[in-house]
């Protein structure tokens with residue numbers, strides 16, 4: 001897979017296949033659904049990754065045929081590495097991971113974007129990475145740092161995962177790092193003591209998508225502005241806030257009452273979302289946000305009247 005319509009990158013590169021669900025954000029894994037589809041379309045690379053039940057089998061392996069791709073893309077671009085897996089999955093052979101990093105080193109015209117939910121493993125690997133690059137003939141820490149441009153993004157969905165991610169981000173031996181908060185499933189306060197170069201936020205789409213409260217996104221945008229962190233808003237996902245204007249634009253009907261907006265009684269399409277992310281059905285809270293499932297396309301990616309597409313300042317380092 002090469003060209004891909006993902007808002008914050010130019011291409012995807014998938015030199016490995018397979019994964020295992022680990023965190024809350026993995027519940028409705030897009031890569032698992034896509035791998036199942038590709039397998040049914042006859043792509044044999046996915047045969048050993050997806051079981052008869054259509055789920056990840058827990059095997060993770062290198063795709064030799066994909067390894068050299070970045071070298072053949074002559075024009076420098078942003079490449080999302082392993083959009084269909086997790087480069088720091090424990091089942092991936094260490095030598096395979098080294099070869100993937102060596103492939104990045106051999107095509108330094110690109111910016112590589114690595115998104116991982118395995119924070120500790122990624123942080124531990126960066127020290128080892130120095131040795132890999134030295135072995136490839138790039139001696140000395142500065143020479144290694146100047147050799148390839150990688151953005152390290154730790155993927156988290158709520159405050160506890162952000163805390164864990166940031167604890168590990170602090171020890172990352174790299175220059176450009178940040179948080180990838182998609183699907184965002186709860187309010188997040190950014191730890192002020194952790195230097196972040198980028199924050200990406202997005203809601204969930206596809207079957208079983210969970211709603212994202214607009215207040216969480218606005219609060220993150222504000223924190224990023226306060227800390228001067230580039231902020232990228234990717235998408236609302238399948239759900240939007242059910243305001244009178246949104247309902248009129250997208251063909252559903254809500255009623256405005258003194259206590260807020262009243263929506264149709266269809267829990268699959270309309271629900272209230274507590275500000276703290278807890279289940280409204282079990283513990284209704286005052287100020288819960290009415291949400292309507294309208295699909296990713298209609299929900300769009302406008303936040304507070306505009307799109308947000310800030311990127312980290314360009315650096316040339318690992």
Ligand code: SF4
Pocket residue numbers: 019020021022023025026029030031032083084085086117
């Ligand atoms: S880490 Fe990514 S690819 Fe792996 S199961 Fe979770 S969401 Fe899917």
